Amino acid sequence: MxxxxxxxxxxxxxxxxxxxxxxxxxxxxxxxxxxxxxxxxxxxxxxxxxxxxxxxxxxxxxxxxxxxxxxxxxxxxxxxxxxxxxxxxxxHGLTQGMTEWVVGHVLRYHLGMDRHITVQDGIWAPDPPPLATGRQVCILGLGELGEAAARALAALNFDVTGWSRTAKDIPGITCLHGPDGLGTALSQAEIVVLLLPDTPATENILNVETLAMLPKGACIINPGRGPLIDDDALLAALNSGQVGHATLDVFRVEPLAADHPYWAHPNVTVTPHIASExxxxxxxxxxxxxxxxxxxxxxxxxxxxxxxxx
Missing domain, CATH: 3.40.50.720 (NAD(P)-binding Rossmann-like Domain)
Structure with missing residues (x-):
């Protein structure tokens, strides 16, 4: 049959x-x-x-x-x-695409590419970035996609910490888990990448409380799921300077409404759900x-x- x-x-x-x-x-x-x-x-x-x-x-x-x-x-x-x-x-095609997108935007923040692309004011002010070994990146979510991104960044010598709900062990990655581990991971993170699933336990994992744990001026990259972020809390953190910049690829409602504050915010980059397919x-x-x-x-x-x- x-x-x-x-x-x-x-x-x-x-x-x-x-x-x-x-x-x-x-x-x-x-x-x-x-x-x-x-x-x-x-x-x-x-x-x-x-x-x-x-x-x-x-x-x-x-x-x-x-x-x-x-x-x-x-x-x-x-x-x-x-x-x-x-x-x-x-x-594995989706995984590779996601890894490329994440690495690209981490490097963009690390190297300060936005500043050099958008500010051409005739002022010669050399300000080279640190080497990757001096840049702390946190990956929230160590499933297939998160682990692949963490390994790729570690291969470039970034100081990578990964956080997951349950314990993981990945060579070359500092792996933390649970509520206490989340606070530790965020408190060290200059760049945060969200690659968690959308579940009741992960909704609004970045909120008023957890955003305050970040070093001032940290950058956020979200190619995971829109509901991982409390949008009002993120906008407030961007306006106060607690968060320096956010690159967002996923949203609670897609397409993102034309009048959503993210579009006009000077410290937000919106990409139309293209991180990977x-x-x-x-x-x-x-x-x-x-x-x-x-x-x-x-x-x-x-x-x-x-x-x-x-």
Whole structure:
């Protein structure tokens, strides 16, 4: 009997993913049917994105797993009708893209590039930055993306501290965890990068209290999730000089409203959710590998802990 795979994502993606998934499943040696329509009780796997419209998994009585095309799973992790394994997207193409974006903006702050690009006043005032060994960078979140960014920055000799909710051990990175560790990590951070998931425990992790823990003038980079930051608290910290600059790629509501204060603030850089994107070529490889593993009775990769929400 063929393996039935339902593609439930934005319709425009079907023409992109269909040949890639067909190629990958064929190379895996599977007898399969891949489609955008299938009787629910015949579906073995769902390739899923929230914008595909699928909300009720109760009719999917044969379902073995839901395989997300998105790294963030906050829109499905709490779905009570979903009782089978849920795998999030951990895509090496997405990871590389995120690492490049984070390293680029950390270097931008470290080297003071904005000042040299925007201020051309005819005044010769050499003010070289310290070497990377003298610059303290904090990564909030040490999952796949956070660890990759931390390792890349450490390879450039930045003094990198990573913080996570639970204990981690990454060679070359000072790893802290828990509430006490968060205060220690922030108190040393000249540049903070947010790469945490969006969960009730991480919402507004940067707020009035935690922003006050930063050294005055620290810079913030958020390519993670919009709700990680209390926007009012950040604007107040920017206005007071407690935070020197913020580069924000993600927001609570997207697109960011044209009248949002971030657009006009002189110490905010807005980028339109471009830090990284799932690459169909590499994402399809991840999906096909998980289907192959499922059919061989092996554990799925990148399973979501529903109790934690990621």
């Amino acid at each position: 063929p393996v039935n795979v339902l593609f439930s994502a934005r319709p425009a993606l079907w023409s992109i993913y269909e040949p890639l998934l067909t190629k990958g499943l064929t190379e895996a040696g599977l007898d399969f049917r891949l489609s955008t329509e299938c009787e629910p009780d015949q579906v073995d796997y769902v390739v899923y994105a929230p914008n595909g419209g699928l909300l009720d998994f109760i009719p999917f009585t044969r379902l073995k797993a839901v395989l997300s095309l998105w790294a963030g799973v906050e829109k499905i992790a709490g779905n009570e009708t979903l009782t089978v394994p849920l795998a999030r997207m951990v895509d 799932t690459r169909p070529e590499t994402a399809a490889q991840v999906i096909c590998e998980n289907i192959r593993r499922g059919e061989e009775g092996k554990p799925f990769l990148h399973l979501v802990d529903r109790s934690l929400g990621y």
